[in-house]
Amino acid sequence: MAKKAKKNRRTLSRESSRESAGGQALIFDLDGTLVDSVYEHVLAWNEALQQEGIEYPSWAIHRRVGMSGSLFLHEVLGEISSRSGKKRGEINVKRIQKLKKKNFAARLPQVQVLPGAGELLKRLSHLGIPWAIATSGAKEEAAPLLRLLKLPAHSLVVTGDEVKEAKPEPDIFMLAAERLRIPINNSIIVGDSVWDLLAARRAKTLGVGLLCGGYGQAELEGAGAYRVYKDPADLLQHLGELGIR
């Protein structure tokens, strides 16, 4: 692991020097990366599935949050139908998605900004480092979370409904980089889930993992995280390690 980290660091410094000519950017996931909403998403899904008579444990939902909702359901229902013999057609996917949305909205008042999220974004703006937020969630569901962050008016946000394929496809991060006018491989992707990091690898760029979504360090490293920090506050303290001054 130490060897791999060293190799990655070398790649990074090479890229950093390229970036200093061509620019450099950070692209952030939203849920579990900037706002503390993962546990609410997990229980909202768990409740929606229960409401449709499906028992599916929270930890397994947790490991899938961060994919698009429809991909998530596709995976979960595939597993359930192969286990229970229940036909996929018997499960009302649309209704589960609607219930989940409602259950999450009910839990919204508890969602808080993660430590250091606002400060980190402010610092990047201050340093002139372009940044964007790219979330698998729909615009409607992301809006109240984005409001918590009190973003400046010009902030760039890409939501799940703007791309055909959500994470772990890299499309959403590619689109964010395109809009920032920074080459994707000069962009560092920051996320809390393995889906962010897999998407970063597929986009051939660096991924940085944050523990504040509830994944373990080894899970994030195994998915290709170049570095893992606790939360945005911890990342802010170590910006230099990403080649940002």
Added chain:
Amino acid sequence: MAKKAKKNRRTLSRESSRESAGGQALIFDLDGTLVDSVYEHVLAWNEALQQEGIEYPSWAIHRRVGMSGSLFLHEVLGEISSRSGKKRGEINVKRIQKLKKKNFAARLPQVQVLPGAGELLKRLSHLGIPWAIATSGAKEEAAPLLRLLKLPAHSLVVTGDEVKEAKPEPDIFMLAAERLRIPINNSIIVGDSVWDLLAARRAKTLGVGLLCGGYGQAELEGAGAYRVYKDPADLLQHLGELGIR
């Protein structure tokens, strides 16, 4: 890691042969091990802290659930007071604990049994393998969760209020083994959190980790898990690996 697993396996088979003379037992944690309640506990704590004006992220609570509630608060409040300069005395610990209890009770209807939990306990009884449940939680909070498991009348359950020191102290597991009349080092401790596994090591016995509490595999192995399974259903399918036939 592979080497370590091999070494542990050797130790296990040596112990298994000893057990076949002196008996063998399984001691289970409750929350996140047999019932799917960890995410509800996390949000109940998070809400209680918010109600007292304390922001503390869910993932960091998650990593501490499974300790006793008072040890948990001791750790969290120590961290908060060192960060905010708030004096410990200014924080109403009793009120936070009371609020947490209330918040968890409100989330109880959503808690389900984890896959295979009932079947696993039934199978052990059928095989004549003594087993017990040992939970850091108070009797009052554990009672509704235990009801979900529909345990047989004679089942042995040890709760947090029966010992002076909760996990990661090994006391609760030692007491369970004592009541089962099985030497603690002939008992295998099954839990979802690093606190169960650290307690197992301190009790000088084997610990088996389950992923269904939301920890990652490497975290559980790092805390000394001899084996890691997905959930009780997965453990049931691999009982032979623990030397149980």
